[in-house]
Amino acid sequence: MSDAVPVNASTPAAAPPLREAPLLPGVPLLGQLLALRRDPIGTFLRAAQIPSDVVRMQVGPRDVYLVRRPEHVKYVLQENAGHFSKQTRGYDALRAILGNGLVTSEGAFWLRQRRLAQPAFHRQRIAQFASTMVDLTGQLLERWEKEAARGGIVDLSQEMMALTLRVVGWTLLSTEIGPDSPVVAEALNELLHQVMPRTTRLLQLPLSVPTPMNLALARARRQLDGIVLRIIEERRRSGQLGDDLLGMLMAARDEDTGEAMSDAQLRDEVMTIFLAGHETTANALTWTLYLLSQHPSVRAKLEAEVEAALGNRTPRFEDLPQLGYVLAVINESMRLYPPVWMLVRRVEVDEAVGGFRLPRGSFVAVSPLVMHRDPVLFPDPERFDPERFVGAAPNALPRFAFIPFSGGPRICIGNGFALMEAQLVLSMIVQRFRLDLVPGHRVERDPAVTLRPKFGMRMTIAARRG
Ligand code: HEM
Numbered sequence: 001m002s003d004a005v006p007v008n009a010s011t012p013a014a015a016p017p018l019r020e021a022p023l024l025p026g027v028p029l030l031g032q033l034l035a036l037r038r039d040p041i042g043t044f045l046r047a048a049q050i051p052s053d054v055v056r057m058q059v060g061p062r063d064v065y066l067v068r069r070p071e072h073v074k075y076v077l078q079e080n081a082g083h084f085s086k087q088t089r090g091y092d093a094l095r096a097i098l099g100n101g102l103v104t105s106e107g108a109f110w111l112r113q114r115r116l117a118q119p120a121f122h123r124q125r126i127a128q129f130a131s132t133m134v135d136l137t138g139q140l141l142e143r144w145e146k147e148a149a150r151g152g153i154v155d156l157s158q159e160m161m162a163l164t165l166r167v168v169g170w171t172l173l174s175t176e177i178g179p180d181s182p183v184v185a186e187a188l189n190e191l192l193h194q195v196m197p198r199t200t201r202l203l204q205l206p207l208s209v210p211t212p213m214n215l216a217l218a219r220a221r222r223q224l225d226g227i228v229l230r231i232i233e234e235r236r237r238s239g240q241l242g243d244d245l246l247g248m249l250m251a252a253r254d255e256d257t258g259e260a261m262s263d264a265q266l267r268d269e270v271m272t273i274f275l276a277g278h279e280t281t282a283n284a285l286t287w288t289l290y291l292l293s294q295h296p297s298v299r300a301k302l303e304a305e306v307e308a309a310l311g312n313r314t315p316r317f318e319d320l321p322q323l324g325y326v327l328a329v330i331n332e333s334m335r336l337y338p339p340v341w342m343l344v345r346r347v348e349v350d351e352a353v354g355g356f357r358l359p360r361g362s363f364v365a366v367s368p369l370v371m372h373r374d375p376v377l378f379p380d381p382e383r384f385d386p387e388r389f390v391g392a393a394p395n396a397l398p399r400f401a402f403i404p405f406s407g408g409p410r411i412c413i414g415n416g417f418a419l420m421e422a423q424l425v426l427s428m429i430v431q432r433f434r435l436d437l438v439p440g441h442r443v444e445r446d447p448a449v450t451l452r453p454k455f456g457m458r459m460t461i462a463a464r465r466g
Contacts, residue, residue, distance in 0.1 A: 031058025078408030084345035101272030187220035192448035338368035
């Protein structure tokens, strides 16, 4: 007897068979492995040239599927997010420092931690951070006044890192971490630059093997641990938990056991917020000010808006709706230079996207950078044009076309925080200064995990008012 299912008139038409996504041609056996090491952005943009909704890239023994239609990205990041995990080598590398915090954890554990942290990022709550952000920016600009009087040149990238680090420190951890900025920058640089090499290596040695890379990573971890554990220890010693994010995490009790978060878990969450909460925003601000220096008419329009909304006074939270063009400029800058330019997930069950097979154990890549430069979604994509984000214009975009903060359940928890901070900081800078690229300074993208300017961003700062 055959056990085939009988076909009758009411049986729905069979779905067309799944297809194999076209392959981005590469080197035999290695595929894109070396290309990804050499030029990851170029490799992804090349894949995006292949006229198919899904493109396969071979990376050594692994298959990575690039999805690039907004509806497919939505499927992966939101509708079926449970089938796509963060069990990838890239996240493993991040785990070596971030541990099992909000960025790297998964499942029920992640959900519980996310719910614990969420109140610290509610709109009313972050509104209260505006004055701290303004004060800290004001302090930086005071220093710039002196620099400007000397015809000053700054590395904007470093300046923005230090500022956003202080902002996270004061708003979420109630601590001064400005002086630690160089150490944080060095350790973070080490971590971010190890992710791609670790992802594309054929042989993966355990972290305990004392290779030069492992030793450097362990050193970076020790440096960052020194800072994070000090912050936690100081709070414990103060005898008061406080009502910032750190206090909330320390006060949290497990619903079932009544137990507080372990020291190790607290360390992982603080480390995650501390790192995820500053570097991305700093990159966004740095690229934005670079783009403004290259587009004087946009800069003039921005200055005019800030002038009209604020005159000479410092901004407040309530001013943000009057600074819509500032926000449009930031969004357009994150379109061209998304601070997180690529997201990868492991396919946990046999899946299909757009009629293409995504076998279990393969990987799926979503690249904000590729999406944001798709001429179908963003006509004339290389052009810096903030009008794309003015007023109701962005409503015409399909959902998941513009994804600097990712989307779905794992969307950036700090997106409101980051946008508010960027809007305030940028307004205050253009109100008082004009920044221009130092002639001859090389501007290149450094696609580590985040998109940073490879050689920093040396800019001259000139005061706009005496
Ligand atoms: C312009 C600035 C920022 C950008 C572009 C950005 C982008 C992102 C992206 C793309 C993700 C998803 C990462 C993934 O799937 O692995 C993410 C996650 C996250 N971000 Fe941000 N971020 C920014 C600022 C911030 C700030 C200011 C904070 C905190 C103060 C923050 C905290 C986090 C955390 C904790 C997660 C993990 C969320 C979760 O999975 O539950 N980010 N961010």
